[in-house]
Amino acid sequence: MAQRFRWTHTLADDRDATLTRVAGAHEDGDDPSRRYDCRLPADVDATLVDPAAGAQLDRDDDRLTVTVPDSVDLVRLRLGTDAGRTTVPLLGPTLGGHLTDALRSGGDAARALANHFGTAVAAVHACAHVLDSEGIVTLVDTLADASGAASDDLHARRYALCRAAARGTNGLAITDPESFETLADGLDAVAEIGDVDALDALGDLVAVHGLDAVRAIGYDLVRLAHRDDGRFRASWLAALARDRGIDAAREVAGAGGDDGDYARLKARATDADYRERGAAWRALCGPASRRSRETFRYVLANACYWTGEVGRTDARADELCYDGAIAAAPPDLDWVRVRARYERARAVGHRHRSATNHPLAVAAFERAREIAEACPDDDVAPWDPLYSRLVVASNAHSADGDHAAAVEVVEDGLDALAEYEIPDTRADEIRHHLRGQRHERLALLARRDDDGAVETHLDTAVEHYEAAGLERSRERVAAKRDDAANEDAADRADRAARAAGGVGPAPRPPSEDTGPSLDDIPDLHDSLTASDPNAVGSADPGVVERDPRDPAPDSGY
Known part of the structure; x- marks a missing residue:
């Protein structure tokens, strides 16, 4: 891994320009x-995105010299061809120093780098132009390790x-399957951001x-379709459908x-265990393609649906599979x-929830609830997306500092959920989770009090999270409870002053160098998005008129 002082920039017409940072006496003295x-084709137009920054361009045929005052942190050079324009960011000594310090020491330096660009992801995109592939992964690891907010953003x-790298031509960009796999494997090794699978x-x-x-990128789709468990085949066929x-x-x-005997493979698919259903239905697509068009639609719809249902990744591959199932499903396969x-x-909702895009997440969960409410059977559960929606809506209010509105959303949600017949185990978990969230918000509202109300609410929240089996939430709130118990009068006065100023969900106890954090907002626990073959509204919806994986009696199978 290295911060590069010479690198190649790909122009819009796929030709290359070479840029070199020149060291010398001009970097010192009274006017550093x-x-x-820059070596670039003579017909390439070169301009500054922001001429007012004070940089100078000197052009001599295919050689361009860019001189930037030491006081300017970032200059962007625009290179234009008949095919379009690209931009080269040239980091200044301050930003370059922040990057070097972050890579060497992490911690405060990494947080400063992320703060400068606004988010950890923005920092990765901005700095990728001067890093090799290993350096990009190292930067992601460093940023994720430095703060919970950065790891959440990168997660x-x-x-x-990965998607940006596959489409990019400069900076965060890959050139072939090997470099794509290297990037995916490198990100997968960063423990704080979760799994990354190249196929997903x-x-x-x-x-x-x-x-x-x-x-x-250079991939062979046929080889991808046969790789690992073959799930890319579902992505391929879903995209085509x-x-x-x-x-x-x-x-x-x-x-x-001919991939095998249709009758045998169909029997295996219809009887497959939950975890094996996607693979079993995918194996049936080849033989089904040589039967009737409606037969193939039925098989492909199941293959796409079960691949998405069983996969439950954080990638949009699952959404693609559901799109394929919708496109393929014959008229009689309403299930x-x-x-x-x-x-x-629901997948869209959880993707936006993870990215704290609260309005989009709320809209997606509400859409799922409406679909479930309109379904005449009990195949899908409207209470599940309702639960997710109210959790995200409550988080959105807390993110804006309006904890009273967050409490109201939770209380109204508990009343709304009481109208549904939720299985006892899930109902207990949901009630305890929401009541724990309610008391966390009430603790935030009680920040100005000095009578122990904060500690009482946090104790109650811990009890509810423990009853729900939400260990991460329990540990998080227990730590806040310990912090609150150790506050002295000065800490309490500082906390009250911050609350009076309208500060949002600040960590407890607040300090001079720690500001509001999303870590302090109770979020939907990871286990609530996990795949559960026995959950109501999951893979096995209960009693229906016929096996939902079987064709209609008159469909000719």
Whole structure:
């Protein structure tokens, strides 16, 4: 890993420009500056994005010299061709120093770097231009280790980083399958941001940019379809069904020859255990492609649905699979169509929840609830997305510092959920979780009091989280309770002053160098998004008129 002083920049027409940071006496003295030597085709237009910054350009045919005053942190050089324009960021000594310090020592330096760019993800994008691939992964690791806010940000957008690299030409950019796999594996090794799987990242790429984006990297789709458990095959066929229609998907599914006996594979798929259903239905797509069009639609809809249902990744590959199921489902397969729409809305909601895009998450969960309410059967549970929606809505109010509104949302939500027949185990977990959240918010509202109200509410929150089995939440609030118990009069006065100033969910106890943090907002616990084959409204919806994985009696199977 190295911070580079010479690097290649790809122009919009795929030609290259070479940039070199020139060291020398000009970096010292009374009027220090930094200098960059750029070698680029003579017909490339070079301008400064912000001429007022004081940088100078000197052009001599294919050589461009950029001189930047030492006082200017960042200069952006715009290079234009007939095919379009690209921009090269040139970091100044201050930002370069922040980056070097962050990579060497982490901690405060890493937090300062993230704060300068606004978020950890923005810092990665900005600094990637002067880092090699190993350096990018090291920077992600350093930032994630430095603060909970940074690790949350990188966790929520780790697949988006892979997607950006696959589409990028400079900075955060990869050039071939090997470099894509290296980036995915490197990010996967960063414990604080969660798992990253290359196949899921490719499915995510297809979901947003289509199959051509994967081909452009240099991947062979056929080989990807046979890799690991074969789940990329579902991404491939789902994208075709969504973007080009069922016949395009059928043609690709049948291109590999006869993959086995249809009747045997169909029996295996319909009887498969929950975890094996996606793979079993995918294996049936080839033989089904050589039967009727409706047969193939039925099989593909199940293959896409169960791949998404069983996968439950943080990548958008699951959403793509649900799109494929919706596109493929024949008219008589309402069960798959409704559940795919429902699960897709929930997946979108949890993706936005993870990224703290509260309004979008609330809208997605409400869409899932409406789908469930409109379903005439009990295949999908409206209380599940309602629960998720009210948790996110409450978080949104706390993020804005309005904890009273957050408490009101939780209280109204408890009343609304009481109208549903929720299985006892889940009902107890939900009630304790929400009541724990309520008392956390009440503790925040009691920050001005000195009669022990804060500690009482936190104690109650700990009890509720413990009863719900939410260990992470229990530990987090217990730590806050210990901090509150150790406050002295000065700490309490400082906390009251901060509360009077309208500060949002500040960590307890507040300090001079620690500001408001999303860590202090109770969030939806990870276990609530985990795949559960026995949960109501999950893989096994209960009694229906016929097995939802079987075709209609008159469909000719």
